[in-house]
Amino acid sequence: MIFTDLAAVTGGTHRADRAAFYGLTIFSTILQAAATIGLIPVLAALFGDEPADAWPWVAMMAAALIVGWATDMAVTKAGVRVGFGVIDAAERAGVQAIRTLDTADLHGERASMLRDLVAKSGPDAVSAIVLLFSPLIRAALLVPFLSIGLFLVSWQLGLVGLVAGAALFGAFFLSRRAVAKAEDGFAAAGRELDDRMLEYAWAQPTLRAAGVGPRLVDGVISRSRSRGFRLLAWQIPGDILFSVVGQIVLIALGVTAGALYLSDDLSGSTAAALIVVALRMVESTGSLSLLATPYAGIQRTLADLRELVESEVAVQTSADGADGPVDVVLEAVDYSYPDGTRALDGVDLTFRRGEITVIVGHSGSGKSTLLDVVAGLREPSGGQVSVGGSTSDADTRLAGSAVVFQTTLLRPGTVRENVMTGDAADLVEIADLAQLDSVLAGLPDGWESKIGEGGNTLSGGERQRVGLARALAKPAGVLLVDEATSSLDVVTERAVVDSLQRIRGTRTIVVVTHRPALVAIADSVVVLDGGRVAESGPVDGLLTGGGVFADLWERWRASEGWQV
Numbered sequence: 409m410i411f412t413d414l415a416a417v418t419g420g421t422h423r424a425d426r427a428a429f430y431g432l433t434i435f436s437t438i439l440q441a442a443a444t445i446g447l448i449p450v451l452a453a454l455f456g457d458e459p460a461d462a463w464p465w466v467a468m469m470a471a472a473l474i475v476g477w478a479t480d481m482a483v484t485k486a487g488v489r490v491g492f493g494v495i496d497a498a499e500r501a502g503v504q505a506i507r508t509l510d511t512a513d514l515h516g517e518r519a520s521m522l523r524d525l526v527a528k529s530g531p532d533a534v535s536a537i538v539l540l541f542s543p544l545i546r547a548a549l550l551v552p553f554l555s556i557g558l559f560l561v562s563w564q565l566g567l568v569g570l571v572a573g574a575a576l577f578g579a580f581f582l583s584r585r586a587v588a589k590a591e592d593g594f595a596a597a598g599r600e601l602d603d604r605m606l607e608y609a610w611a612q613p614t615l616r617a618a619g620v621g622p623r624l625v626d627g628v629i630s631r632s633r634s635r636g637f638r639l640l641a642w643q644i645p646g647d648i649l650f651s652v653v654g655q656i657v658l659i660a661l662g663v664t665a666g667a668l669y670l671s672d673d674l675s676g677s678t679a680a681a682l683i684v685v686a687l688r689m690v691e692s693t694g695s696l697s698l699l700a701t702p703y704a705g706i707q708r709t710l711a712d713l714r715e716l717v718e719s720e721v722a723v724q725t726s727a728d729g730a731d732g733p734v735d736v737v738l739e740a741v742d743y744s745y746p747d748g749t750r751a752l753d754g755v756d757l758t759f760r761r762g763e764i765t766v767i768v769g770h771s772g773s774g775k776s777t778l779l780d781v782v783a784g785l786r787e788p789s790g791g792q793v794s795v796g797g798s799t800s801d802a803d804t805r806l807a808g809s810a811v812v813f814q815t816t817l818l819r820p821g822t823v824r825e826n827v828m829t830g831d832a833a834d835l836v837e838i839a840d841l842a843q844l845d846s847v848l849a850g851l852p853d854g855w856e857s858k859i860g861e862g863g864n865t866l867s868g869g870e871r872q873r874v875g876l877a878r879a880l881a882k883p884a885g886v887l888l889v890d891e892a893t894s895s896l897d898v899v900t901e902r903a904v905v906d907s908l909q910r911i912r913g914t915r916t917i918v919v920v921t922h923r924p925a926l927v928a929i930a931d932s933v934v935v936l937d938g939g940r941v942a943e944s945g946p947v948d949g950l951l952t953g954g955g956v957f958a959d960l961w962e963r964w965r966a967s968e969g970w971q972v
């Protein structure tokens with residue numbers, strides 16, 4: 409339902425704006441109906457014995473028009489505020505989706521949908537709320553309100569008006585359903601087309617060689633075209649339905665008014681005024697007919713946005729539910745990339761709750777892939793991952809873990825917005841833990857300083873501290889750090905090591921590293937080789953064992969600049 413979708417998307421922050429928008433729109437419709445019905449006593453007075461009796465009614469109609477005009481201005485303002493709520497929600501949830509989605513899931517079709525929602529849906533929503541919702545509510549309510557007014561003249565006319573209102577609603581919903589179905593097909597075809605185009609662009613050489621690319625794209629274009637025609641075809645019966653209902657409303661009112669006039673139950677002046685009332689009703693029918701198609705479009709957009717916003721809330725809620733460190737157990741985990749590269753091969757591992765585990769291995773041994781699997785950014789091709797004793801899918805792992813990536817991407821906004829949505833007390837502790845204080849001290853407005861695109865430029869080390877703070881701000885039981893110190897200066901590396909030591913025990917920490925400083929604070933080390941676990945255990949045990957790790961350690965000591 410479009411109204412509940414709008415409420416879910418814009419949330420509690422815009423409740424008052426929504427209430428004002430709906431309430432004022434209804435009030436303005438009542439005023440319109442009153443001004444129209446007011447014509448009946450005006451004409452009755454003008455054609456009666458005392459034409460001057462028309463003045464109070466004329467004054468009432470003028471007042472209704474003036475107040476209605478002022479109300480419409482207020483409706484527009486409230487509608488724009490609600491529309492901006494949709495823009496905010498689309499941007500927030502879109503960015504969140506892009507940041508958290510498994511890269512494998514960010515394929516052309518999904519990217520195209522997110523692009524539509526983030527770039528188009530917000531501006532569309534602002535205009536739709538003002539130019540569509542409000543006229544729609546008016547068009548839908550004007551007929552019942554006019555019918556109530558007609559009851560004051562004659563119950564038969566009131567009844568005809570109510571039946572006409574019900575028929576209008578029926579016609580609107582029938583035609584909207586047909587159009588919505590065709591629109592869904594059309595939108596899906598468009599997304600499939602985007603997907604194929606991207607796929608074709610990426611894999612051009614191979615597809616060309618096989619001679620299948622153009623055929624694939626041609627097929628999708630013709631599917632998209634035929635669904636476009638189907639959309640048009642479904643709009644036509646809807647329009648016909650409306651015009652038929654409009655004619656019936658007009659005839660029914662005319663016949664009833666004529667019968668009442670002939671039986672002397674209606675004066676000539678009232679019958680004349682009824683022509684205006686009937687025309688207003690038919691005008692409503694026409695508006696509803698015009699609005700049915702754009703309504704179906706904005707309804708689908710709001711439903712998609714609601715899904716996006718609610719999935720963001722779901723991620724946040726399950727993350728909030730994290731209550732301390734947990735065991736993470738991998739059993740026979742395999743991972744193969746789409747091109748067939750087997751990056752993980754039967755990995756059995758336990759990351760013990762509250763411990764720091766460091767993963768080392770040569771370049772290409774599968775360290776980052778392993779971290780991605782634990783983080784829920786990739787679903788294993790085989791085997792299973794359990795978190796806190798129960799088998800866990802990628803979404804659950806994503807919600808329950810926080811990741812510091814090799815490079816921290818900053819979005820345009822303040823430091824606070826880049827780090828978290830939380831209260832000040834949390835931020836003070838997080839800044840302290842992530843050693844962000846010195847970075848904040850160098851910025852003009854501390855937490856409120858603009859960073860990222862268009863804002864202050866932070867060094868790699870400073871970005872990394874923001875990334876660490878962001879990860880610490882997420883109340884997740886598992887903290888994953890991917891080579892965060894590989895490109896860092898010694899001071900920042902020390903800061904990261906200190907931070908991890910300070911939070912030791914509060915989370916299960918897994919660090920992929922090329923550097924010895926982190927190995928020194930590890931409770932245990934895992935050595936990967938060709939996607940398999942070559943060795944694992946406490947540092948001391950591995951050093952005395954004389955295996956791969958002892959060999960790597962020796963090489964570091966020899967080079968004094970450990971790069972495994």
Ligand SMILES: Nc1ncnc2c1ncn2[C@@H]1O[C@H](COP(=O)(O)OP(=O)(O)OP(=O)(O)O)[C@@H](O)[C@H]1O
Pocket residue numbers: 745746747749750751769770771772773774775776777778
């Ligand atoms: N997107 C990808 N598509 C195909 N193969 C990939 C992809 N990413 C990584 N690989 C391959 O998977 C294997 C494991 O890569 P991974 O990045 O996990 O190793 P790593 O140990 O983290 O390497 P590095 O230390 O260089 O970052 C390598 O053979 C790599 O070439």
